[in-house]
Amino acid sequence: MTAMTMIEAIRDAHVVAMERDDRVVVFGEDVGYFGGVFRCTLGLQQRFGAHRCFDTPISEAGIVGAAVGMAAYGLRPCVEIQFADYMYPAYDQIVSEAARLRHRSAGDFTAPLTIRMPTGGGIFGGQTHSQSPEALFTHVAGLKTVVVSNPYDAKGLLLAAIEDDDPVIFLEPKRVYNGPFDGHHERPIVPWSKHPLGEVPEGHYTIELGTARVHRAGSDLTVLTYGTLVHVAQAAADETGIDAEIIDLRTLVPLDLDTVLASVIKTGRCLVVHEATLTSGYGAELSATVQERAFHHLEAPITRVCGWDTPYPHAHEWAYFPGPDRVGRAMQALMSA
Amino acid sequence: MTAMTMIEAIRDAHVVAMERDDRVVVFGEDVGYFGGVFRCTLGLQQRFGAHRCFDTPISEAGIVGAAVGMAAYGLRPCVEIQFADYMYPAYDQIVSEAARLRHRSAGDFTAPLTIRMPTGGGIFGGQTHSQSPEALFTHVAGLKTVVVSNPYDAKGLLLAAIEDDDPVIFLEPKRVYNGPFDGHHERPIVPWSKHPLGEVPEGHYTIELGTARVHRAGSDLTVLTYGTLVHVAQAAADETGIDAEIIDLRTLVPLDLDTVLASVIKTGRCLVVHEATLTSGYGAELSATVQERAFHHLEAPITRVCGWDTPYPHAHEWAYFPGPDRVGRAMQALMSA
Amino acid sequence: MRKPDLDEKVERIALMRKQLVRVLDDDGQAVGPWAPGLTPEQLVTGLRDMMLVRAFDARMLRAHRQGKISFYMQCLGEEAIACAQQRALRPGDMHFPTYRQQGLLIASGYPLVEMINQVLSNTHDPLKGRQLPVMYSSREHGFFSISGNLATQYVQAVGWAMASALRGGTAIASAWIGEGATSESDFHAALVFASTYQAPVILNIVNNHWAISTPEDFARGASATFADRGYGFSIPALRVDGNDYLAVYAVSQWAAQRARANLGPTMVEWVTLRVGAHSTSDDPSGYRTDEAARFPLGDPVDRLTRHLLVTGALDDARQQALADEVTRDVEAAFQEADSHGSVKGGVVISPKTMFDDVYAVLPRHLREQRDQVEG
C-alpha cells in the first residue's frame, strides 16, 4: 500500500495496464510529452515510448474516431478528453460508433476503449471547465459509465475499464484529484494521504464494473450519489447527525441495483445527490427506478439535490454546487417528511 | 380550416413565418431545390428565392454553427437536420453554443433559432433512422424542446418556435407525418384527413410553448406522453376500456407542470410512455418530478413503458416499439397495482 | 498522364489533382504509364466481378419492386471503383466502406447468399436483423461494419491504419466516402490525423456528382476538384477516371504500395456518376434530368468489355457465358436466401436476440427487459 492522490492512482493504473498488455495505447491532447494538463499520464511516453503514449491534434472527434479504429484493429486505447466539457465534438463517435459497433455488426467488430475525462466544478473553471455530462452517456445503450470518488477505486476501476470488452466512459471529478473535497471550500483541503481511501495497493487489482460501494452505513435514510458528492454527503451526515447510508454508485451503467434497493428498503427514505444539472440528470433515472421497485417501502418522496438548470456560473460556483448545507437541509427535510 | 397532413402543416407554417418576417431563413441538406427528403420545405425556394431557402453541404455542425452566427446577426434561422439520428455532429454547436449564448453573454448576443428534425421509428429505418433523442436536449439548460403529434399542433407550435427568442429543438415523429399512427402496423394507415387534428386553420396562429394538451380526458389513470405515442396510448385506452387521461405534453422543456400534476392528483396513477430508450430517457424526469410533487396522491408506482435499452433494431422494430399491447398491459397492471 | 515515383514529393504530384488519370482510351486500348499490366485472366475476373455486382443490384431492385425487401441501394455505373480496388489490395487489409461499395465484398468472394440474408433480414442474417439492408459487415473479408452516420468511418480507417503501423503490421486501411459527405467534420479529423501521423491509408473519395438531390458543387465549393482537399494537407492526391477499371486498379495499387512502403496516406478522387436513384426511397426525377446517357466517362462494364474484345481476351460467346453465369449465381443465391425467410414475410430470428451484443455480457437491466419480450 502506498498513499497516492487520485492523479497518482490513475497514472499508476496506466502503468500497470501498459505493462501487462502491450495493446494498451494512451493518447490525447497534451497527454504525451507533457503528461496531460492534470498530469495523469506523466512519464508514460518516457517509459513506454511515443508509439504507446502520444500527443494528438486538438480534435476530440479525431481522438475517439481513431481510437474506435484502433480498437477494431485489436488494440485497447485509453484516451483522455482534456475536460468533459470538450467531449461534444466526439459525441457522434461515442454514441453512433463506439457504443453501437458490437451490436450493429453482431459481434464482428468491437470497440474496447476507455474514454477518460475530468468532470465537475469547484475549481472556478466557469461553464466550460465544470460540467458533469454523465446523463448524456447513461442514456446511450452500449456504453458503460463510471464515476470515481477516490484513489483506491480510481485505480481498480480504471484497470477494470481498460480490460473491459466494451467502451467505458470514465469520469474523474477533478475536485477530488488531490483530496476528499467535502464542499467546505472555505476550509483548507485535506490531502488523500490523510484518508484511508488514499491507500492504494501496488500492482494489479480491479474493481468489478457495476458494483457500488457503501461509503457509510446508516439507517435513517439512503443517499445515492457518486464522485465528489460522496464526500459532501458524508459531511452533511456528520454535521446534521443524521445516520445516512451513503452509497457511492461508482458505476452508473450498469447499476448495482441490489445494493441500492437493499438500502432504500432498509431506510425507507432516499436522497439523490449529484452535481450535474437537475432536469433529465442521472438522478431522474435513479429516482424513477427506485420508485418503481421500492414504492411500497418509501416513507417520503425521493428527493433530488442537484446542480441548478443553468450553465455552471464562474462567480456563483458555490451557490450552484450542492454543498453540505444544501444536502444537509435536504436530509433534514426528508427525515421530517 | 383545411385538411392537411403533418408535412403540409409544417410546410404551411414555414410559408406563414417567411411571409410575415423576412428575417426567417430556412436551410439544410436537400431542403432547397428539392424541398427536403420528407418534402417539408417543398416550394419554399421557388416561392421565396434561394437567399431565403437553400441547400447546404452535408455538415450538421456547419448548418447549426452557421445558424448560430446568423441568429446572432439578427436573422431567425429555421434549419432541418435530415434525421434526428444525424444531429450528433451538431451537438456541440447546440449544447455549447446555441443553448448558452444568451446566458454567457448576459443577453449581449442571442440565438433565436429553430432546429427541426424527424424522429422515431416505425418505418423500418434501422438504428440510424429511428432515434428519439429528446432526453439529450432536455438535460441542456437553455434549450426548449418540442415534440409534435398532429398537424394542428405542428403548425401552431412551429410558428411559436420560430417566433421564440430562444433556441428551440423541434422534433417531428416521422411515423405520424401522414396519419395518426396508433401502433397497429398491421392495419392500413388512417390519413390525417379523417382526423379532427388534421384540420388546420389558414394563416397565422401559435400554440404557446410550455402548454400541454389533454388529448383524452379520463379518470382511471394519467398517461404522460408525446409524439406518436399519444395515438398509441389512445388505442390502448380504447382497447382495454380503461378510462385513461392522456396528456400530450407537446413541450418537454419547459414542462406544463400544472396540467400534469392536476391530472395525476385526480387519477392517482401515472403511466409514462415514450419511444426512446428507457434508461435516462425523458420519462425518468417525468417520473421523478411527479413523484416528488404528488407522492401522497399516488396509489401505485409510476410505471414507464419505453423503448428498450438497445439500438433500434431493423427487423425487430415492432418488438422494440412500445405498441398498444404493451401500453395496454401496463395500464391494466397499473390499475390492479 | 505520367505516373510518379512512389516517394515523389507531393508538390510535384500537385497538378495531377486537377487532371484525370486514365488508362483505357476511346478505342478500348490500354495506354500510358498507368496501364497496370494485368493478365487477360485477371481482366476477365475483373469484368466478371463488375457484372456480378450489376446483376446483384438488378436482382435486389427486382426484389424491392416485388415487395420482398423494404430498402436497397445500388451502385450502378460505379462498379469499377470498388471491384478494382478490392483486387488491387491484399487479404488482411481493411476497407471502411460506405453503403455504395458492395463491389468490395463481391470481389472479395464474400458469399452472395450472406449478403442477401442481410438484405432480407432473415433467420440467417449474419447481422441478426439489426441493420438496414446493405449495411454489411465482414471482418474476415476486410469489410468494416457500415455505419448509417456519414463520414464516421473515414477517421476510424486512419485509426486502424495507425494501429497497424504501431504494431509493425503490413496491412493497410482503405477509407471510403462519397463526395457529398466530405463536408462532414470527420473527414477533416481523418485528414488531420492521416497527415500528422502519416498513416498507411488510402483516402478514397467517390465523386459520383450527387448527394441525394444535391449536386457536388455544394461540397466542393470554390475548389476545382475534391482532390484539392488532400493537397491542402500535403497528402498526395490524384483524380482518376473511376469508370476505367484499369486506371482504378493501377492507382489503387500505387497508393497501396506507398502505404506499405511507409510513405503515408494517398487521397484519390474517383470521378464517376451515380446513374440510378440515391436509394429505393428516392426519385431523382424531382431534381435531375437523365444524365446517365450523356455522361462522358461511359459505362465501366462496357469499357472493360470493349478492351477485352479489342485485345482478344474475350469473345462474344465467353461474354454471354459470363452473363449467364452471374445471373445464375445471383438467382441461386437469392433462392437460397429467400428460403430462410425475410422481415417482409415476418420470418426473422427471435426478437430476444436484439438484447445480445449491446454489451459483451448481458447486464441485469437488459436481461429483465428481454424477459418481457415474447418469442
Place this chain on the structure above:
Amino acid sequence: MRKPDLDEKVERIALMRKQLVRVLDDDGQAVGPWAPGLTPEQLVTGLRDMMLVRAFDARMLRAHRQGKISFYMQCLGEEAIACAQQRALRPGDMHFPTYRQQGLLIASGYPLVEMINQVLSNTHDPLKGRQLPVMYSSREHGFFSISGNLATQYVQAVGWAMASALRGGTAIASAWIGEGATSESDFHAALVFASTYQAPVILNIVNNHWAISTPEDFARGASATFADRGYGFSIPALRVDGNDYLAVYAVSQWAAQRARANLGPTMVEWVTLRVGAHSTSDDPSGYRTDEAARFPLGDPVDRLTRHLLVTGALDDARQQALADEVTRDVEAAFQEADSHGSVKGGVVISPKTMFDDVYAVLPRHLREQRDQVEG
C-alpha cells in the same frame, strides 16, 4: 512580396501561402507593395494600442500573483495581430475571437474598466460573473461572446457573414482561431461553408507555434503551412509576419476589401510566437525552453517603435509619455474596477442572477430553483 489585385485568381496567389508577407525590414523601414501608407498619427495610435494591451496584460498578471484573480491569459508577443486588424476594419464588422484577442477590444476603445470588471467577476461585471476571466463579449464593439469550446466561433463567423450578405449589408465578419484549434472539426465546417457560399469573412489563423504544450506540427501535419488549408478550398490564403504591425494592417485591409467587394473569403496565417505561458494555470518549463529570446520575428512593439523612431514620427520623450500614459490608464481602470469587488474577495452580484438569461423569460422551474437560493 508582391500584392495581388483584389480579384486575382486564387491559383495565382497560391504560392504566397508558402512565403511571408512583410513590410517592416530589419532596419525599421516600411518597404514593398504591401506598405499600407498609414499616417504618422495612425501609426502612433497603433503603437499605443499595442502598448496598452501589453500594459493591461502585465497588470492582470500582477493581479493574479497578488491573488486578486484566479485566472488570466495574456497575448504577449502577439499584440500586433489583433490591434492592427481592428484598426483596419470598420465599426459594424463583427469579430469572432478566441481568448487571445484582447487587442481587438482594446483597440476598439472598449473601456478597460469593463474588461477588468469582467476579469474580477465583480458587481459591475457586464457578464454578471457567469464567465471565466477574459471571456469578454461586446456586440457594440464588434466582439462576439468568447466560447470556452475551441473553434465553434469559426463557423459562426461564416454564418454571420452569410447573413450580412443575404441581407445586402456591407458589414463583414472576421473569424479567429489558434493554429492548434484548426484541427477541430468546426474549422472544416467553416471552410466548407465559406468556400461554397463565398461568404464575406476573413479567416484568421494565429500561428503562435504552441497549443498549450503541443507544438504546431501536430495540427499542421505534413503541410508546409497552415495557409495550405485554405488553398485546399480555393480560398486565397496568405502567410504573414504577424509581428509586423504594418503587414497585419495591410493584409487585413486587403482581405476586408475583398470581402466587401463580394470577392469572398480570405484566409490569413499570422506567424507569431506565444511568448508567455498558455495561461496562468500553465508552466511552460515542463515542455519548452525559452524560445522568446531567439524568435526571428522579434517583438511587434519594438519593431513598430523602431520604425517610428527611424522615420521621425516618434521621439524618446513622446515614447516615454506614451508608456506613462498607458500605465496610468490601466492603473486607473484597475483601481476603479477593484472598488466594485471581486469573486476572490467575495463581493459579486446576487447569485439569484444566475437564473437570468438562461431563457429570454424565466420559466417556472428556474423560478422555483431561484427561490431556493439565498442572496
